[in-house]
Amino acid sequence: MNVIAxxxxxxxxxxxxxxxxxxxxxxxxxxxxxxxxxxxxAAPVDNDANKMVTVYLAKLFGVSRSAVRVVAGARGRRKIICFDTLSREALAERLQVIIANES
Incomplete structure (x- = not known):
């Protein structure tokens, strides 16, 4: 599965x-x-949903909140999230575990 942009x-x-x-x-x-x-x-008002997305993804992927940011799509449902402290390989590994646990 290749969802990493x-x-x-x-x-x-x-x-x-x-x-x-x-x-x-x-x-x-x-x-x-x-x-x-x-x-x-969070509601999509006053950037609340974006803040919640970064906080939740930081917790989910085990990185600091400051290492996760929205780099595209701040005003829509589709977003590109940047993980400053993870390599593509580490992100892919963690993503596979997260998806497997949610199934």
Whole structure:
């Protein structure tokens, strides 16, 4: 499964994400149109959903909050998330484990 969009620079990995705001709880919903689909409880108002996405993904992938940022799609449901401290390989490994655990 290759959902990693690509490397922005050496040692930095990106991940396409589809976000469902205003969910009952934060969780991974699986794959959706080539993106990791996640649900967050925050509303898409005042950047709250984007903040929740970065906090949730940091926890999910075991990295610091400051290492996760939205680099594209801040105003839509489809986003590109950058992981500053993960390589593409490390991100792919962790993503496989996360998806396997959610199934």
């Amino acid at each position: 690509g490397s922005m620079k050496s040692g930095v990995a990106t991940l396409p994400v589809y976000v469902q705001p205003r969910a009952a709880r934060n969780n991974v919903r699986g794959m959706y149109q080539g993106c990791l689909k996640i649900a967050v409880t």
